[in-house]
Amino acid sequence: MLKVNDINVFYGNIQALKGVSLEVKEGEIVTLIGANGAGKSTLLKTLSGLLKPKTGTIEYMGKVVSGKVPQAIVKAGISHVPEGRRVFSNMSVEENLELGAFTRKNSREIREDLAKVYELFPRLLERRKQLSGTLSGGEQQMLAMGRAIMAKPKLLLLDEPSMGLAPLMVKQIFNIIEQINKAGTTVLLVEQNANMALSVADRAYVIETGRIGLNGTAAELQASEDIKKAYLGGA
Amino acid sequence: MEWLQQLINGISLGSIYALIALGYTMVYGIIKLINFAHGDVFMVGAFVGFYAIKGWGLGFFPALILSMAFCAVFGVLIERIAYKRLRNATRIAALITAIGMSLFIEYGTIYVRGAQPEAYPAGVLPSSSINLFGAHINSQALLILLVSVVLMIILQFIVQRTKMGKAMRAVSHDMEAARLMGINVDQTISFTFAIGSALAGAAGVIFGIYYTKIDPLMGVIPGLKAFVAAVLGGIGSIPGAMVGGIILGVVESIVSAMGFSLWRDAAAFLILILILIFKPSGIFGKNTREKV
Ligand SMILES: Nc1ncnc2c1ncn2[C@@H]1O[C@H](COP(=O)(O)OP(=O)(O)OP(=O)(O)O)[C@@H](O)[C@H]1O
Ligand SMILES: [Mg+2]
Numbered sequence: 158m159l160k161v162n163d164i165n166v167f168y169g170n171i172q173a174l175k176g177v178s179l180e181v182k183e184g185e186i187v188t189l190i191g192a193n194g195a196g197k198s199t200l201l202k203t204l205s206g207l208l209k210p211k212t213g214t215i216e217y218m219g220k221v222v223s224g225k226v227p228q229a230i231v232k233a234g235i236s237h238v239p240e241g242r243r244v245f246s247n248m249s250v251e252e253n254l255e256l257g258a259f260t261r262k263n264s265r266e267i268r269e270d271l272a273k274v275y276e277l278f279p280r281l282l283e284r285r286k287q288l289s290g291t292l293s294g295g296e297q298q299m300l301a302m303g304r305a306i307m308a309k310p311k312l313l314l315l316d317e318p319s320m321g322l323a324p325l326m327v328k329q330i331f332n333i334i335e336q337i338n339k340a341g342t343t344v345l346l347v348e349q350n351a352n353m354a355l356s357v358a359d360r361a362y363v364i365e366t367g368r369i370g371l372n373g374t375a376a377e378l379q380a381s382e383d384i385k386k387a388y389l390g391g392a
Numbered sequence: 393m394e395w396l397q398q399l400i401n402g403i404s405l406g407s408i409y410a411l412i413a414l415g416y417t418m419v420y421g422i423i424k425l426i427n428f429a430h431g432d433v434f435m436v437g438a439f440v441g442f443y444a445i446k447g448w449g450l451g452f453f454p455a456l457i458l459s460m461a462f463c464a465v466f467g468v469l470i471e472r473i474a475y476k477r478l479r480n481a482t483r484i485a486a487l488i489t490a491i492g493m494s495l496f497i498e499y500g501t502i503y504v505r506g507a508q509p510e511a512y513p514a515g516v517l518p519s520s521s522i523n524l525f526g527a528h529i530n531s532q533a534l535l536i537l538l539v540s541v542v543l544m545i546i547l548q549f550i551v552q553r554t555k556m557g558k559a560m561r562a563v564s565h566d567m568e569a570a571r572l573m574g575i576n577v578d579q580t581i582s583f584t585f586a587i588g589s590a591l592a593g594a595a596g597v598i599f600g601i602y603y604t605k606i607d608p609l610m611g612v613i614p615g616l617k618a619f620v621a622a623v624l625g626g627i628g629s630i631p632g633a634m635v636g637g638i639i640l641g642v643v644e645s646i647v648s649a650m651g652f653s654l655w656r657d658a659a660a661f662l663i664l665i666l667i668l669i670f671k672p673s674g675i676f677g678k679n680t681r682e683k684v
Contacts, residue, residue, distance in 0.1 A: 205572060206571075207568060207571060207572070226576075227571040228571070228574045228575070228576055231572070231573070231574035236572075237572050239568070239569060239572060243566055243568070243569040245561070245562050245569065246565070247561065247565050248561060248562075248565075252558065255558070256558060256559075256562055256570075256573045256575075257573060259555070259559065259573045259574045259575055260573075260574035304573070308573075308574065
């Protein structure tokens with residue numbers, strides 16, 4: 158479904174991604190783990206069109222999408238839940254969700270999807286009129302995810318959804334990620350919480366200072382001594 | 393009942409400031425630029441209205457709408473030609489460009505039509521004295537106030553209820569997140585310039601009718617005062633611009649009514665200095681950003 162071929166991405170003169178290639182197949186949850194500053198967010202931003210690769214291509218459903226504007230990429234079915242949620246805190250929960258459906262026209266379908274999002278996140282329904290800046294961190298994460306779903310994506314990009322959340326909330330969020338995936342959405346999940354990520358993912362890539370290192374099935378990586386040492390908190 | 397009269401005059405004047413201040417504040421809200429050419433869009437609006445009324449014999453409302461449409465296009469052109477390419481430049485570079493654009497419009501207008509002032513034709517709007525609780529109020533002042541209020545209500549509707557208005561709010565809050573929603577940021581910024589400039593154009597026509605004399609440099613002082621109004625209300629805040637404009641207009645009328653009319657302009661700038669010292673974020677401004 159998604160094929161990243163040898164992309165190089167720069168911020169000015171600084172190279173953040175060095176020859177990155179990876180693949181996500183339809184129906185999978187693929188996770189990308191790596192330390193701070195490894196280039197995880199940069200990769201997601203490149204996939205959603207916020208950044209352009211200097212060389213290399215990104216193919217999505219058989220078409221090259223690298224170089225397209227975010228608007229076109231959202232329309233094609235890729236939604237990005239950014240690091241730190243980035244909800245529109247000056248707007249209500251429901252307005253945020255409506256903005257998620259910005260590129261869509263059919264208002265009846267949008268209303269149906271809104272109901273589905275509220276079903277998935279009952280918390281948001283209770284708080285639909287509340288300013289989203291007043292939500293708790295976990296609720297904001299739910300809102301950011303709900304907002305992305307409102308675009309009706311085929312591929313969902315999640316950037317550190319567990320960041321700053323208590324263990325119970327992390328569990329809940331990961332449960333929902335699995336639910337979303339079961340309902341037919343492919344997921345590319347960026348995480349520092351490698352334990353949790355590997356427990357829900359089918360396959361995983363490790364990124365280190367802009368390069369893809371190890372990759373394999375989640376089970377393989379969970380068993381790997383190197384991964385245990387570096388990302389799973391010892392043996 | 394003298395004070396009521398002054399109050400109404402002040403509110404009418406203030407509503408003109410408010411209409412201009414809205415453009416400053418919306419543009420600032422979305423691209424963090426103080427658009428110093430905005431007062432000159434107001435001037436251009438006044439001239440378009442003048443030629444429409446005097447040259448083509450249009451009535452008040454057609455001239456108002458024509459001026460608003462012209463200024464909307466004009467504002468978008470300014471943004472596309474001068475500001476768009478500076479979006480990632482330093483704030484100071486953008487500010488200097490805005491000042492350059494302002495001078496260009498002022499002296500471009502003088503080049504095209506000369507520097508001589510014009511007098512707005514009388515009788516475009518009925519001018520009679522209405523007796524309200526013993527105060528003599530000019531019907532023009534009331535009508536102008538009414539038009540301004542209607543325009544601000546329409547603006548609120550656009551910003552709060554329409555899809556484009558929601559996009560504007562999203563872009564001004566977080567441009568990158570707005571892009572991720574599939575919002576076309578360039579188009580949204582152009583739309584903001586169009587709306588802000590249309591309001592300035594309306595203010596120009598209203599000003600011309602109320603104060604009769606217009607000239608190519610007429611935008612400078614009202615432009616600066618509207619800027620003060622925007623800062624007073626909290627730059628970036630739409631209700632702030634409305635309230636700031638009205639407050640400034642009322643303060644000026646009070647200062648005049650007390651017999652210090654020569655100090656009117658000074659009062660506006662004294663207000664600016666006081667806000668910048670005591671509450672730089674303005675009445676409706678946020679002190680902190682809630683962004684993570
Ligand atoms: N806007 C920017 N300008 C310049 N350099 C940047 C910019 N954003 C990121 N970088 C650099 O690119 C590299 C990768 O950053 P990125 O944000 O992709 O890391 P990350 O893996 O998401 O880290 P984290 O886990 O902390 O979110 C870092 O060295 C970072 O300093
Ligand atoms: Mg990151």
